[in-house]
Amino acid sequence: MLDDFMVRAALAGVGVAIASAPLGCFVVWRRMAYFGDATAHAAILGVAVSLAFSMSIFVGTLTVALLMALTVSVLSGRGYAMDTLLGVLAHSALAFGLVAVSFLSGVRIDLMAYLFGDILAVSRGDLSVIWGGAALVVLLIGWRWSALLVSTLSQDLAHASGIDPKREQLVLTLALAITVAVAIKVVGVLLIAAMLIIPAAAARPLSRTPEGMAVAAGVIGILSAVAGLRAAYVFDTPAGPSIVCVAAITFLASSAVGSFRSVDRG
Amino acid sequence: MSLVQVEDLSLRYGARTVLSHVSLNVQRGEIVTIVGPNGSGKTSLLRAIIGAVKPFQGRVTRGAGVTIGYVPQKLHIDETLPITVSRFLKLSGDATAVSIDHALAQAGVPDLPKAQLSQLSGGQFQRVLLARALIGKPDLLLLDEATQGLDQRGSASFYQQIEQVRQDTGCAVLMISHELHVVMSTSDRVICLNGHVCCEGTPAVVASAPEYRALFGTGTGGALALYRHEHDHDHTHGHCDHDHDHDHDHDDTKAS
Numbered sequence: 414m415l416d417d418f419m420v421r422a423a424l425a426g427v428g429v430a431i432a433s434a435p436l437g438c439f440v441v442w443r444r445m446a447y448f449g450d451a452t453a454h455a456a457i458l459g460v461a462v463s464l465a466f467s468m469s470i471f472v473g474t475l476t477v478a479l480l481m482a483l484t485v486s487v488l489s490g491r492g493y494a495m496d497t498l499l500g501v502l503a504h505s506a507l508a509f510g511l512v513a514v515s516f517l518s519g520v521r522i523d524l525m526a527y528l529f530g531d532i533l534a535v536s537r538g539d540l541s542v543i544w545g546g547a548a549l550v551v552l553l554i555g556w557r558w559s560a561l562l563v564s565t566l567s568q569d570l571a572h573a574s575g576i577d578p579k580r581e582q583l584v585l586t587l588a589l590a591i592t593v594a595v596a597i598k599v600v601g602v603l604l605i606a607a608m609l610i611i612p613a614a615a616a617r618p619l620s621r622t623p624e625g626m627a628v629a630a631g632v633i634g635i636l637s638a639v640a641g642l643r644a645a646y647v648f649d650t651p652a653g654p655s656i657v658c659v660a661a662i663t664f665l666a667s668s669a670v671g672s673f674r675s676v677d678r679g
Numbered sequence: 680m681s682l683v684q685v686e687d688l689s690l691r692y693g694a695r696t697v698l699s700h701v702s703l704n705v706q707r708g709e710i711v712t713i714v715g716p717n718g719s720g721k722t723s724l725l726r727a728i729i730g731a732v733k734p735f736q737g738r739v740t741r742g743a744g745v746t747i748g749y750v751p752q753k754l755h756i757d758e759t760l761p762i763t764v765s766r767f768l769k770l771s772g773d774a775t776a777v778s779i780d781h782a783l784a785q786a787g788v789p790d791l792p793k794a795q796l797s798q799l800s801g802g803q804f805q806r807v808l809l810a811r812a813l814i815g816k817p818d819l820l821l822l823d824e825a826t827q828g829l830d831q832r833g834s835a836s837f838y839q840q841i842e843q844v845r846q847d848t849g850c851a852v853l854m855i856s857h858e859l860h861v862v863m864s865t866s867d868r869v870i871c872l873n874g875h876v877c878c879e880g881t882p883a884v885v886a887s888a889p890e891y892r893a894l895f896g897t898g899t900g901g902a903l904a905l906y907r908h909e910h911d912h913d914h915t916h917g918h919c920d921h922d923h924d925h926d927h928d929h930d931d932t933k934a935s
Binding site for chain 1: 726729730731747748749751754756757759760761762763766767770771772795811821823
């Protein structure tokens, strides 16, 4: 079954959707969308580093994404507004990454594959990395779920309950770096944030509890991955962007349902 | 023995000293109110007690086995986070359906468990936060301007609820309030804070203390609203018998 590249692609998409769902909810709740973007953009620098030192792309992007996320955490609250800081770091990392890649003579790389993903070329090895990473992210967030929720609601409430919000922030940062490293093959650095945010945002009007929202985001993400791949096959469109397009359409539909419901209630 | 004891506590944020040499303790079952102008370090003091900020000097000790329930200032719940009242209350560890219903009843909002947190009115929300604090059966309730954003009637009825909770559970209460006239009747002791402890005593003593009047205006009988801040307020007479150092920052932009 895994010999079929479409099956491998679908499994890769589903893996990323599962990791993105609970993490994406926190990204939305904590208003970290830009933060996710910055971490993802930094990953292109990780690609360059990996190729230069001929190590695994996963390890290189994970390291750089983690460094980026930690840098932002440390620098935040030191005189620059968060969005300025992220804007500077995200785009510098992307630019430096692109420049660094151009220095790598001898290695012919398809930059597009890293910017927009290359889900149809997912190998069995990639698949095990993706599912391993996704499992790690889900376990990590599942383990810290309550503590993460309390620190998201209020840092002081967290302190009063003996939870260290800084440590929980670190858990999210780590999960984000893993997700970026895992998703780069599937949707590429430019669209990773979309996989985090769009399914979660689409799940919001349909949910009454945080857990419900995470599950709904997962379902929407999986549907988007499968339907997007199918659409890419039928219409001969790029796979990664097609997945994001389906997710965006789901978002529109669920917003419509949401506003219809609130009219109904009110 | 005291539930919580603060000894010679000084707090700094960077180079700015927000509290210097503050000492206080809370005994079982009493209601202590902290009043003070904006920027006087009231919230910082509470945050030090829950362990959210580290003392620069001095220390905070809790009695052995003392549990604390904390009611923060009005929380902003992001619209994007769907959460029902009962799910929110379940976040505090060992809550059961029974203890949730009980806590909501104690806080005066028995019929809310299925409501969305972001849809509550200000008064309901504060009571839900109170219920959350009550679930752990605290020996000490900490309230940080719990009635901010409520109208007079709303805050009066909230404080009546607090008094009721104290009668029912016997817990002590340490609270911050802007509204001494509202909490006067329920407080056993009032501490007037302005970077340091200006004066303390029964509500009547504090309301007539010159230090208090210097901070909150005179002749209002405690009905304050005026956050007038006189830099030359006189500490040399009255109820104070300790040194005051005035190296704390007066936040004039806020205070005036």
